[in-house]
Amino acid sequence: AQSVTQPDIHITVSEGASLELRCNYSYGATPYLFWYVQSPGQGLQLLLKYFSGDTLVQGIKGFEAEFKRSQSSFNLRKPSVHWSDAAEYFCAVGAQAGTASKLTFGTGTRLQVTL
Amino acid sequence: KAGVTQTPRYLIKTRGQQVTLSCSPISGHRSVSWYQQTPGQGLQFLFEYFSETQRNKGNFPGRFSGRQFSNSRSEMNVSTLELGDSALYLCASSDPQGGNTEAFFGQGTRLTVV
Numbered sequence: 001a002q003s004v005t006q007p008d009i010h011i012t013v014s015e016g017a018s019l020e021l022r023c024n025y026s027y028g029a030t031p032y033l034f035w036y037v038q039s040p041g042q043g044l045q046l047l048l049k050y051f052s053g054d055t056l057v058q059g060i061k062g063f064e065a066e067f068k069r070s071q072s073s074f075n076l077r078k079p080s081v082h083w084s085d086a087a088e089y090f091c092a093v094g095a096q097a098g099t100a101s102k103l104t105f106g107t108g109t110r111l112q113v114t115l
Numbered sequence: 116k117a118g119v120t121q122t123p124r125y126l127i128k129t130r131g132q133q134v135t136l137s138c139s140p141i142s143g144h145r146s147v148s149w150y151q152q153t154p155g156q157g158l159q160f161l162f163e164y165f166s167e168t169q170r171n172k173g174n175f176p177g178r179f180s181g182r183q184f185s186n187s188r189s190e191m192n193v194s195t196l197e198l199g200d201s202a203l204y205l206c207a208s209s210d211p212q213g214g215n216t217e218a219f220f221g222q223g224t225r226l227t228v229v
Contacts, residue, residue: 036220043119043205043220090158100148100207100218101163101171108157 002027004091006106013081014114021076021109023091033074034092034103035065044090050074051097061085086113117141119208119221127227133194136224140187140208146170147189148218149181152203161204164189193226201228 003026013019025031032051036044048059055067065076074091088110094103120139128134140147148171149161160173164183181191187208193200203225209218 041222041225043121043222044207045220046217049217092158096211098211098217099146099163099209100150100220101146102160102173103148103150103158104160105158 002031002093002095002104004093004104004106006089006091006109008109009107010110010112012112012114015083016080019076019078019081019085019111021089021091021111023074023076023106024072025074025091025093026072027093029095032094032097033065033067034094035059035063035074035076036090036092036105038088038090038108040087047076047089049097081111081113083113083115086111119206119219121204121206121221121224123224124222125225125227127229128196130196130198130228132196133192134196134226135190135192136204136226138189138191138206138208138221140189140206141210141219144208144210144219145187146209146211146218147183147187148207148209149189149191150205150207151175152205152223153199153201158205161191196228198228200226202226 005024034049035047050067088108091106092103122137146165148163163171167183178194183189203223205223207218207220
């Protein structure tokens with residue numbers, strides 16, 4: 001069975017500081033990996049995805065993530081956080097590209113940004 | 116291009132009642148997936164419809180059902196509501212056969228069961 005672990009429930013960073021959100025997955029085959037962001041009362045917005053190829057993927061809003069198969073990790077990074085980045089971030093693993101079917105999500109990491 | 120539209124945005128129902136939620140996908144998208152989001156269980160997959168057929172199903176009781184129409188709009192129904200069904204219900208649409216690799220989520224319907 002597939003699973004996703006986000007070990008940090010809540011992270012606080014200062015505006016302008018760097019950010020790394022951790023994600024570890026368990027999946028039997030080649031995983032399709034995603035990072036989503038959710039603002040309060042809103043749906044999920046895709047930040048970036050990894051299907052194959054270059055293990056460092058770039059996303060929207062200046063985010064990037066690195067796929068490390070040996071560590072079963074897909075950590076999200078941003079070099080300089082903005083106050084508007086405060087939200088909840090979800091890592092997810094799935095079996096298919098181009099569909100939201102049967103995604104397994106982590107429990108999320110709530111990011112707080114201090115000014 | 117309009118995004119994924121979910122109606123209503125908020126809903127309050129009484130235990131034992133039934134409820135129907137609607138999801139209008141992005142034009143041209145034929146796959147619609149539904150998720151339940153609760154503080155305790157997080158985001159859980161309910162089911163996926165593609166071209167009016169249920170293609171995948173999560174681990175939810177039979178009280179949760181859905182359907183998809185020929186215009187790809189989808190509805191999900193929950194019968195005999197329980198307090199634990201209070202949640203944010205999200206749908207996502209995609210066009211996996213159109214070469215697009217992204218699924219787009221709606222803003223969700225917040226269901227409160229009292």
